[in-house]
Amino acid sequence: MAGWCSMNALRRLRVHAPGAQQVAVFVRSHHLPGEVSSVAARREHDSWVAEFEAAVGDHYWIRVDDGPPLLDPSCHDLLVTPDGPRSVVRDPWPRQRQGAPLAQSPVVYELHVRGFGRTFSGCIQHLDHVAGIGVNVIELMPVHPFDPQHNYWGYMPLVWGAVHRPYALQPERAAEEMAELVAAAHDRGMHVWLDVVFNHTGEGNASLPTHSLRGLDDDHAYRHHADGRYIDDSGCGNDINPGDPYVRELVLEALGRYADLGIDGFRFDLASLLTRDGGELVQMITDWAAPRGVALIAEPWDLGAYQVGSPVWPPGWLQWNDRFRDDVRGFLRGEPGLVGAIRQRVQGSPDQFGADGAQRTVNFVTAHDGLTLHDLTIVTSDRHRSWDTGPELRLQQLKNHVVLLLLSAGTPMWVMGDEFARTQDGNDNPYDIDGPLTWVDWARARAWHELTECIRSLVQLRRNHPPVDVRFYGVGAEVDDSHESRSIAWSASGLYVMVNAWWEQLTFDVQEPGDWQVVIATAEPAARGPGSFTLAPRSIVVLRR
Template identity: 35%
Template sequence: MPMKMEIWPGRPYPLGATWDGQGVNFSLFSENATRVDLCLFDGQTGRQSACITLSERTDQCWHCYLPSVRPGQRYGYRVYGPYDPAQGHRFNPHKLLLDPYAKQITGQMLWHDHHFGYTIGHPDEDLSFDTRDSMAGTPLCQVADPAFVWGDDRRPNIPWDKTVLYELHVKGFTRNHPKVPEHLRGTYAGLATQPVIEYLQRLGVTSVELMPIHEFLDDRHLLDRNLTNYWGYNTIGFFAPTVRYSATGELSEFKTMVKTLHSAGIEVILDVVYNHTAEGNERGPTLCFRGIDNASYYRQSPIDPRYYMDFTGCGNTLNMLHPRVLQLIMDSLRYWVTEMHVDGFRFDLAAALARELYEVDRLSAFFEIIGQDPILSQVKLIAEPWDVGEGGYQVGNFPVGWTEWNAEYRDVMRAYWKGDGGRTGHLAYRLTGSSDLYESSGRRPYASINFITAHDGFTLEDLVSYNEKYNEANGEDNRDGHNHNLSWNCGIEGPTDDPEVNALRRRQKRNLLASLLLAQGVPMLLAGDEIGRTQQGNNNAYCQDNELSWLDWHLDEDRQRLFHYVRRLIALRQEHPVFRRKHFFQGRSIAGADVKDIMWLNPDGREMTTQDWDQEHRRSLAVFLGGEVLGELDAHGKQMTDDNFLLLLNADHEPMTFTLLKLNGRTRWQIVLDTTTEDGIGRPRHLRGGSRLTLGPRSLVLLREHSNHQEVDDEWSLLSP
């Protein structure tokens, strides 16, 4: 028998289910609904225990207060209104709906035709109306208890110029980790264990960027192929951490993970998907937003509201033009900062959030609101600056205060090191923070998030091992994934026992990693690249929740050596501010200095001319970085200085001899990095300015000006014996 309970009017705000220590306030926005029912479910049996018609409606929010309800209560909604797809309305009270503001979502989605608001198989499916109840197999919302002892937890507040990002998947990172207790592998708790924390600290990364942890769904078509939406870019709950990564099912587990990482000095950044939802296009399921108020939540075609405007390639686009949808996203962001203590966000397909009508508007309401928000304007904001709509590629066009994944950097570095000609001019911009993209708008070098690889595409190991993608395991006949990978297999496709090919691949990885961690801007490392992780040529492993995606922690000598090389690169970057400047280079000296802050040099030691930059065949160049002319202040207001460095790059297949820069007859250069060696450590040689140094094919060398009057060489070769 349904239970009887006391029902009070409650309040319209806050939206969602809010426990105040005595009872729970429920509030749901729907502009076009005619009736809203709150359904309560027994936690033991899963059966519906009560159905309450919300009689209170304030500012288009339907609400009540239940003094007898406690945290842990499971619930959902049924929403009544017109079913008129031609006018953009798709209400269907036969479908149990999730609360968009749910802090916890429990239960597994068991797909069935009854989850769709229309009748599958009907002659005009999209205009039909399905009367089957969808309760069976639908996840439920759960009232959350926000209590947690944060103690003295505080955000690490790593300055952008000292930030080293590390993109990882919560499950895949620890699923096979031998030192993480088995019952914690693949969970938030597993990420907070001592072996993982120590690994991150040893590596030297400052900020973990977690791939989506908002509650998401596995697409029905993937489950039919025994696959899942492993990456998680299919959100259905913007406030709830997905339970699939939880060892306990409690909110406190996620909070403990954040607190533990903070205590180790590591920031937590969330990859968030506010551009679309898991409900897909007009033929998708009715699970939440579509059934609550389709016309408000989704961008619809102005010609025929039956169809969606799709700027995401996922079937729908959230309607950022509606104030309540904008409020939903802002409330979600503030919740994750204030209640869950995260340190920032990476916005998936962020250009979709900036579309006012059709055009991308970088001063849209979304960015204006974040820019003036006293909470959100102070956390790290990272844009994936594109979507799939017309004009959606917006690298360099986001507002001050935002950083961007710099795809220009990725493509130039890949092309240069695979040996493509005519890239040195672009290379110079990318190595120095991409001033051509960011300086004119008043942004700094750290607006550029530099990356060679990310979750989407080849891993670093595969980038140097495959010319083609191999995505057959995804079940889409290898049609999915990028075809323009700018990869090079070094002579043989895939794994090989050829020692020369493997040596070249190892050197190419060292070249790419050095280019990443010695460039101006903020480096982002894909988890596992530092230990040679492979996806066997799959460049779109979004549905591979298996050994193909999980990190392999059994490290042979080569993989351990690569880890220590990356660790050393990060330490070198952090030790020397000349590699992480807060301002762009000016190409000139400053008061009291007799050298420029940067000089671009030919291999013969001459400064580059316009004609030199235009040479299509050029694949070698040198850059002088003037550490003694930083022209920047430290945290205490004192002028910063650093060593002078000389970076030599040779992407040619032939050796190249460089004449080392000579500064006022006093220069001594010490080799500190040499990618021709297996550990990447430069041989302990000192060379005088004006002497010659021969680099091997496809190699990089970093030298530091050295004041020690040790014996020096006038010529030295780094060619492998």
């Protein structure tokens, strides 16, 4: 296994550097910062091994030939210093079990540690709010260490198997404090999924500083064009090589460490880049996860491939479904020709995933990148399929989005604060903004309480009336899927949902018998009669019998 092994104060380090002529490890004493010792590593095949004395808290780095100081790719901890990032010696991480099996199907809440609660400990203070609206999975955005100077979201990892120190009240206890957050979620009946970024590293393109893998084995760790330039289908400067044995070892090592902190599932950023070896690494991850009962979720696209619904994903993998996002946004803003697409999305996107689509699709209208739910109603953009509704229609349109999200088959997900209309003032890509714009403003919870209560009610409706065996109708018995149609209705498990995405009133005749009562109305129906409801423009009514 790569990295440190501890025998009292004797440390053992192994790194993969097949092209190196010499490798040395340098250690700066934590207690005597001016004291730096070094030891030459010995070659063992394509790896280099060094053994020496070091104390917990000491900084260490690697030099290959005459290159710059490098991080240990397998370190458990690191610190960004004025001289650059340095690996830090630390005790083994705590270990705890995954949470008990979920009592209900997942309802997912994506959050950024700093944006949501500033620290792991701060996040714990808001878990009761999240659990109270019916969420049973929180998905943490990446906790890999990164340089915060030009990054906020955390998608530029310096190493894969450590925890970002600034998220902890006591930086040297980052792993322990993360474990405490996970345990607190488990105590509330929630699971914790973690967003992991194995498709590239924060070393970026060749013009940026070399911190780790580039200085150890650039030829094999990264993918290159024939002329030596990095392949950059991640859009982040480099793509990792999923076929490299050392890369695979580091990936599985990091997953194991996080799982030992109690993490219940992993969302793989730009996961399609991990299939460039023909799917072998994905299968290795699948085989690793199965005995541990860990959930696996793919973001199945990148700049060079689109793999939503692809057979490259083994059974059991969930997949983010951007078609759900785009079709729901477009339909609700009144775009033509989308009734057929909405019919697919509501029943679990069988056109993409096959008959078991509801077990594979992660449905979302918003995520960390792009506009927040509120901002979909203040920005008019064809790219975002968004529309400035004006203040009179805003709450109604927000409710329309969450009704379709939470009453469709599949795993629903939304991003932190959407339940009380968090805004980023229309900014769709604040990856580098650490401040009030990207932090959850908890003061909005009171002003947007009605939206929060709508979501809470919808989650409960979903659980009492799961969206299975869906039967579709239009304003009458037949679905109108013509190009200019903007209406659809469906029945599932004792609910009858009528959607009018048009800008005029429409009268729906309920097509199934029963004593139907209104349980959700994003706008009050303009008229009601025996078995019929005239829906206000751009509104949804949900009936229950």
